[in-house]
Amino acid sequence: MAELKEEIEYSLPQPKSNWFTPTYEVYFQGKNLFYTILLAGYAFLVLYPILLLFINSFREGELGQDVGWGLTNWIEAFSHPSLLSALTNTLSITFTVQAISITISVVIAWIIARTDLPGRGWIEFSFWIVFFMPTLPLVQSWILLFDPYVGVVNQFFASIPFLSWIQFNIFSWEGIVWVHLVTGTIAVKVILLTPAFRNMDSSLEEASRVNGANMFTTFTKVIIPVLLPSILIVLILGIIRSLEAFEIEMILGGPEKIDVFSTQIYRMINDANPQHGAATALASVILTIMVPLIVLQQWITRRGGHATISGKFKTQKFQLGKFRWLVFSIMLIIVLIMTVIPLLSLLVGTFMSMYGFFNIDNAFTLANWNLILTRDTFLQALKNTLFLATLMAIISMLLYSITAYIIVRTKYVGRNLLDFIVWVPYTIPGIIISLGMLWLFLGTKVFQPLYGTIGILLVALIFTGITTGIQIIKSNLLQLGNELEEASSLSGASWWYTYRRIVLPNIAPAMIAVGIFCFSIATKSTASIVLLTTNDTMPLSILQLMYMLDGSYEASSVVGVIIMVLTIGVALIVRALGVNMTPK
Template structure:
């Protein structure tokens, strides 16, 4: 592991003489006793949230029977993977993820360039609108597009037939194209969020120099702008590719009915759709995902190793925007079209579907409010709503608290062991929700009976905290890294205790980042389905599970009502997040 300059200086300063005691004793002597106890407890907690489910995956892949049942150890799960069907599933997973990543990168780069480097009208508003699909739970848009693009009674196909008089249905979301299309709706705003700031930070004089040497705008964009954006683009594209491999909702809703299977749906089917459940195969193939992601990250390191992409230097510059003339309304229309297709259409379908008696029959005499009454009187909905709110508020608060603690130790201290703490906190970043769910399924089942977590709402809470920890650490690490160490030193010199310094200075300065991270983690909990569908039990259902059960039972109309309510929640929390960011920037 490469050490930073501060770490190397710290190591030189604290390097012992030959006559010094052992390294372990030096660490114990240099680190306060309370810090040692705190680090130990924190390491144990992170190990339970990350290392434990990973080790249980290994255990389950070698165990011949379901969790909690006596069995033998063998390699049957790995033997089952080596088959033509499993190879096809692996190729499907990689191919679909690659097929959605390439066009998503192109569209995201175009959107980022338009909104960061051109004079397109209403750029601030458009930026908020094009990122909104990222915050909508995928299960909602999946169900909406299942109603929009159904080849028999889909609204878009009905409109096409009404306009043209044809009897054909040009749109069929239950296909490879449907899977890729739905995945792109989340991939594009995800990539946009990762790369738009890189476009803003680049010195425009580099592009101006290319133009002065005779390069066209297109050549400048391809040979200068994109090459300088390579680190951001490569990292974002690889993360998007990984998220494509992890994706569960799109293949489940649009792939499974068409006989298209990927690794995540194969894991789900192995446990929930086969009799008896094939737990050993499911955990073995989960390790295939982990190995594949590890190789992808190694590939990224290899691509960027030894290359310099410095675009921000000590020389001052003023970010400039490109004057597009009349073409600025074309770029405006492109951004507006993306928002219309990814947000207005699916939300509009949910709105229409909630007021008609039967999905697909849109006549005036079919208008009704009975679906709202059914949802309002549904005990399962209110139980799911209550569980989602409880897990969201408690989970987001605990996750941000844990992430803030890990980030403080990693960024603001020189304690030995902080690297291990940071590595364990980041481990779930490489584990898809359904893989982590399988690991916890084994882990909770094998806990002593005195620790009753299996089959309770606390199983979901622990899984959500584990999945959200990498995000919370990243948000809080960025916030702590911006604060000078002089702030703490000045406070301590004036007699303040460490607790007073944390409360009055550190926490007061990073609370906007905490609030933004809290909203992001809450969004993550509200939209999580893959881990929830494996760990829930009767009484602990969350809204995503309730929606999935209603959809499976053919209650598309009630799904529309609940989807609209969840959309209102998304808009409210997104507004809160943007308000906090605006106040924070204004204060700075």
């Protein structure tokens, strides 16, 4: 009977194989269909706005005025009188900030991870605090300290006869570099480098010292070469972030006309006669400049041969000896400069009748708080911020966790492409994200009704936080065994049931951390939404930016303190959860 069945099946016409059948199965059958829809959604969200920028850079005419194609926008952008100075400022600030910060960060990371420094756990956490602190409030705090006319520090030196020549103008190229260093550039590098130093085998250092090398020689000849790949990756990421800088240059560079690429784009769009086309062409130039950096970072990341943990892994703290408390004092001063001093400065500014003037009658008042807390614009901005941040936290926890699960746990053929797509936003400057979304929602008729709503801000913020959020959950998934998931699958459970009942409970702390992280992003982000907000959708971060650009420092300091409370509270919650949020 079985033989007869085989003969009948053999005699029937066999379906012809073609390329479409396997393609359909791996992309559009069963759960793969859901994966493909998600991949297409990410590709549209991430790649389409970028594509629009390049396409529209050749479209002549402003938004809604399609008059043809040509090179007018590029000619206008490259002939702009401020372009050369913006390019020079961008490169010089980036090079200086990164050269200084990588040198300091490497030393600090080594001290925290490899020595017996007292309180190193709390010092490391202090750099996380700096990471979460919003940029604009910190910029304002340094203005109160180093304003050339009323800055507290400058006034102090002016009161001392033989030190009256000392003055530091925060509204300068040097001021921009200083604020970059103390508002996160060093902190982020320390956060990323410390795990690499902590995971290095201490036997390498011991072998160097046994052969008679001093600590400096060991550090420069052994430790740095071993960790050079990790250091280069952090440096390249730092260069990418420096090229994206916006808030600091916008506030501190304004009085002295110190523009960089991002602020030049902003000014072009917000000019009395907006130059959307030229701004789009300039944005395309920045993206082109970043491509080699992205390729280099990916190449270094995927290279092998620099592992520092072996089967005989050994870790031993270097004894600082008599320098132990001296080093601790230096580290404490650095932490105080980055956290306590600007926080106190910002808080004091909220109670000043005239920002920076301590010697006038009735110098301090509660009027600033009373005025701001009762303004309709503030109350609306606070409502927008809390709604936007809460919504983003909830959506990101679900969306990012599902994406990370597909990349790490499934055999979906498009998972590597998905992993690449969700990494791309980390390399896109915030102002370009904002401009790309502007073209998407205003230049595409089907999306035009969404402009002026919270939804467009939510999309831009999800774009902004997607890379770090997914990397956090990925790192946690990679640390978990998949035995329970395999058992669930063998028992006949669907992938969705397995995800809900097995995966989610195990990665819950990481998901909560991602939600908190995204809440922080939505609270403090400026560049990625600055071109998308309206009076009705303006959050606190943009409200503070507007106050600062108008010179209303008393009002902006109050808004800054409220933003600071929200974001630092996030860092404290993450600390309580004990979740490692360092991207892998």
